[in-house]
Amino acid sequence: MSRQRLLDARTLARIRDLKLLARLVVDGSLHGIHRSRQLGAGMEFSQYRQYEPGDDPRQIDWKLYARSDRVFVRQSERESHVAVWFLVDTSASMAQSGAQVDNWSRLDCARALVASLAYVCQRQGDSFGLVGLSDQNLAYVPSRNDERHLDRFLLALQTLRPRGAWPAERQLNVLWEQLQSPGLVVLVSDFFQHHAEIERLVGKLNAGGKEVLTIQLLTQDEISFPYRGNIAFVDRETGNTVQVDAASARQRYLEQFEAAAARLRAALAGMGIAHQRHLIETPLHESVWHFLEARQRRAGQRKREAV
Amino acid sequence: MGLGWPAAVLGLVAAGVPLLIHLLQRGEYRRIEFAATRFLSEHRRLRWRRLKITQAWLLALRLLLVVLCVLLLAEPYGRGPAADRGGGGWTLVSPRIDSADARTLAPPDAELRWLAPGFPLVGGDPPAWRPGANWSLLAEADAQAPPGQPLRVVAPGDAAGLSTTRHMLSRPVEWIRAPFAEAVSADAARLELDIVVSAARRDDAARMRRALAAWQDIGLRVSARVVPDTDARLTSVYTVWLSDLDIPADPDGARRIVVTDQRPATQAAQVIDFDATGAASVLEQRIGPVTVRTSVKRLDADNPATGDDNFARWLLALLLDRALVEPPPHYPVAAALLAPRVLDAATARASVRRPWTAALVLLVLGAALAERLASAWTMGQRRDT
Secondary structure (H helix, E strand, O other): OOOOOOOOHHHHHHOOOHHHHHHHHHHHHHOOOHHHHHHHOOOOOOOEEEOOOOOOHHHEOHHHHHHHOOOEEEOHHHHOOOEEEEEEEOOHHHHOEOOOOOOOEHHHHHHHHHHHHHHHHHHHOOEEEEEEEOOOOOEEEEEEOOOOHHHHHHHHHHOOOOOOOOOOHHHHHHHHHHOOOOOEEEEEEOOOOOOOHHHHHHHHHHHOOOEEEEEEEEOHHHHHOOOOOEEEEEOOOOOOEEEEEHHHHHHHHHHHHHHHHHHHHHHHHHOOOEEEEEEOOOOOHHHHHHHHHHHHHHHHHHHHHHO | OEEOOHHHHHHHHHHHHHHHHHHHHHOOOEEEEOHHHHHOOOOHHHHHHHHHHHHHHHHHHHHHHHHHHHHHHOOEEOOOHHHHHOOOOEEEEOOOOOHHHHHHHOOOOOEEEEOOOOOOEEOEOOOOOOOOOHHHHHHHHHHHOOOOOOEEEEEEOOOOOOOOOOOOOOOOEEEEEEOOOOOOOOHHHEEEEEEEEOHHHHHHHHHHHHHHHHOOOOOOEEEEEEEEHHHOOOOOOEEEEEOOOOOOOOOOOOOEEEEEOOOOOOOOOEEEEEOOOOOEEEEEEEEOOEEEEEEOOOOOOOOHHHHOOOHHHHHHHHHOOOOOOOOOOOOHHHHHHHOOOOOOHHHHHHOOOOOHHHHHHHHHHHHHHHHHHHHHHHHHHHHHO
């Protein structure tokens, strides 16, 4: 029996320290996976490439130059590291919490998840940055990989508050300047979109040469719609109120919900983007594994490009 | 089918209450924050329609409950099957009716019996008539007559007003009015009463006695004996007490009825009638077996009513509880005491309890239980969410 058990949402909701939470999640998730031990540690392969104008002079292997009188740059070691950007939806709909776990909102889950992934990144030596996406406030933590960065990152993550709506396109323009370096983008959101605006952003990121991993956070209630009786459903993001007899509205709701989900999956699959649906009431390890896979893919791709 | 209390139908207005509650409750919505509301927004109309349908049966159940309760209050009755059969059954003939008259008035196949103890068949001598006994006789006849058959009563015109609604009979009573027999034996209708009087009021007693003696309207011979209050004991069943001395308790415990104008000593007296102005006119109190009815006005020469033709009638009404006479116009008390409710067929039937009243009660209970279960179930469903 494994010493570290997978942490369920109830436990996670009680842990206030994001760093501790991240360590618990990651250690629990990666326990027993040998491959994961090798991921960040040893760089088994490094190669030289002839220096080309534009290459950073710091990358030149001067020892080799001394021996051979030719200028090479070392690539492998750096390329196996990945610049990871975490894009977290902080619109008001992220405040939704499930009925099963108290004090555990979608944004709480996103925090725990991103903190865990960032912790993985730090262990791998990746640089990682954060963007909180809301039309009222775009939070931003630049991508770094120094020792203190995780703390800064987690602090910024802690201060994210759910409010407003998905940012307008022109608000997102600043993103393109910040997310220059090609790398892995992890978008954590509920993907409740009105005009495919989230898909558009993902598409742009994808077209910009970034590996994109999308994680859709949903609550159990949104999937199963267990409500009965007369209910006024209030959407905090739009302010809309819909009064329904829940039992009779259920069928149509589920149809619409699944139709939207299917559209989203098809759109993302069409762009070759890995998409994962995560219920906030379930443990995080699966998402951590998906992230590791995506990261591996990215690293592998970079290596192939380098060759 | 008819209704014993048609005004109860107004209670149907109460059916509006559950309707109102349903309409109000429909506006009651629990608020839930739900981010995926956008997937709900497009089919509001459908939901309203569905809402109406799903709760309609509960509404119907509640309306049914109210209607059943109203129906129960309205005392519905149906004619018994036997009542429709026409002839047959007992026809009771008052001893004051000539048997030949009764035969012509009653249906041909009717079984004629005297309205007298034992209900002897009509044919022999008419039994003696005693005033005041007819009621218990009618109830007894109702119990003895073959069930399911109508009951007819041939009675003199002034007796046909016997109130039946207070005595619940198991079947409708058909009243047949008949004239008095030509010769009513004076003995058969003799009523004896004492007038107990103080020395000062001898004149009042004499006047009262004259009035009673003159009154023989229905063949009832009243013989009044004037007794001085020095020897005051209640020897006769009926006594008029015109003295300021206390009315003595009856030593042998037999039933006595006393009419007096003496003010009652206790407050226990109960007003049983009012005069035209609404003031109490007759009080009644019971002292052991003695029933004392007190006229608020003194029964002396100053009271103009004592000279009235109807005074004797009124006095007898007070004494006999319900005398078999029409109410005299000047004496409201007599109107109340006689209470000759005209007994038409519908009123007679109203007194008939058909077994399905019990069925109606069961229905109401069943509907109430079903309503409770249904609404508990509905509430439980709401709590589940």
